[in-house]
Amino acid sequence: MNAFELLRKALLYIAATGVGIAGIGITTTPLAAQGQNQDEEVQMGQEVFNELKAKAEIIESSPLYDQLRPIADAITRSAQPRYNHPFKFYLVHEPQPNAFATPGGNVYVVDSLLYFVKNADELAGTLCHEVSHTIHHDTMTLLEKRQKIAEREVGADILLGPSAAHVLAIALLGALHSLSYDRDVESRADLTGSDVCAAAGYNPWGLVWLFQDFNNANTDQVPQLLSDHPDNQNRIDALEQHFRKNPSVFKKFNPDPKSATPLVVPDKAPEVFLR
Numbered sequence: 048m049n050a051f052e053l054l055r056k057a058l059l060y061i062a063a064t065g066v067g068i069a070g071i072g073i074t075t076t077p078l079a080a081q082g083q084n085q086d087e088e089v090q091m092g093q094e095v096f097n098e099l100k101a102k103a104e105i106i107e108s109s110p111l112y113d114q115l116r117p118i119a120d121a122i123t124r125s126a127q128p129r130y131n132h133p134f135k136f137y138l139v140h141e142p143q144p145n146a147f148a149t150p151g152g153n154v155y156v157v158d159s160l161l162y163f164v165k166n167a168d169e170l171a172g173t174l175c176h177e178v179s180h181t182i183h184h185d186t187m188t189l190l191e192k193r194q195k196i197a198e199r200e201v202g203a204d205i206l207l208g209p210s211a212a213h214v215l216a217i218a219l220l221g222a223l224h225s226l227s228y229d230r231d232v233e234s235r236a237d238l239t240g241s242d243v244c245a246a247a248g249y250n251p252w253g254l255v256w257l258f259q260d261f262n263n264a265n266t267d268q269v270p271q272l273l274s275d276h277p278d279n280q281n282r283i284d285a286l287e288q289h290f291r292k293n294p295s296v297f298k299k300f301n302p303d304p305k306s307a308t309p310l311v312v313p314d315k316a317p318e319v320f321l322r
């Protein structure tokens with residue numbers, strides 16, 4: 048069996064098992080209509096959820112949800128009209144404070160992020176930024192780019208493992224964690240995120256404050272949060288310009304971090320994991 052036949056077989060296998068693979072590694076068909084694209088987003092999101100659940104990272108219940116829920120609810124009310132699958136927020140346990148969103152509407156918030164941010168507006172800003180990647184379909188675009196590279200470089204090798212579906216889920220998780228979006232993609236998520244935050248009633252300056260914290264921190268203390276591009280000042284400038292251009296939306300928000308909405312997080316909150 049030559050490599051091409053292997054590829055065809057794997058595609059048929061994946062189609063039969065219903066695993067969403069758009070853009071990852073091996074499909075040779077470009078994404079068709081938007082409707083199909085949307086269904087693939089849900090499938091990809093489910094695949095990542097299953098992988099995180101299998102790794103026992105998803106927190107099923109914890110008092111930390113009492114802090115997250117009001118922010119998540121307000122963001123959902125504000126962002127949902129821009130995306131046609133329901134946004135759902137999950138706390139996860141991982142080593143680095145972080146947040147990431149998958150296609151299909153799931154948003155994952157690492158528990159330690161709640162301790163890392165200085166106030167509710169910084170947390171809201173982070174989540175609004177992630178939700179905006181979903182609204183912009185940034186992950187799909189990123190994976191389509193990677194697909195082209197993988198087709199060239201990996202070829203049939205990826206198909207020789209025990210389970211192509213599993214390999215694909217791992218690849219997707221890796222892509223989400225490496226957060227290698229272009230700078231303009233990141234900045235666009237900042238701006239839409241600030242719109243979402245403003246409409247949700249959280250201070251959109253929260254994102255600016257977070258970038259300022261990063262600027263002031265020792266580089267090795269800054270987690271790979273929101274991006275791996277250390278161009279915080281450009282992103283601050285772009286946000287401030289966006290605020291000035293849209294005074295009807297942003298003028299009412301106080302740029303002083305002392306005005307921030309406090310976030311009170313219980314110490315050593317217990318966590319029950321989804322299994």
Ligand SMILES: [Zn+2]
Pocket residue numbers: 176177180228233236273274
């Ligand atoms: Zn981002």
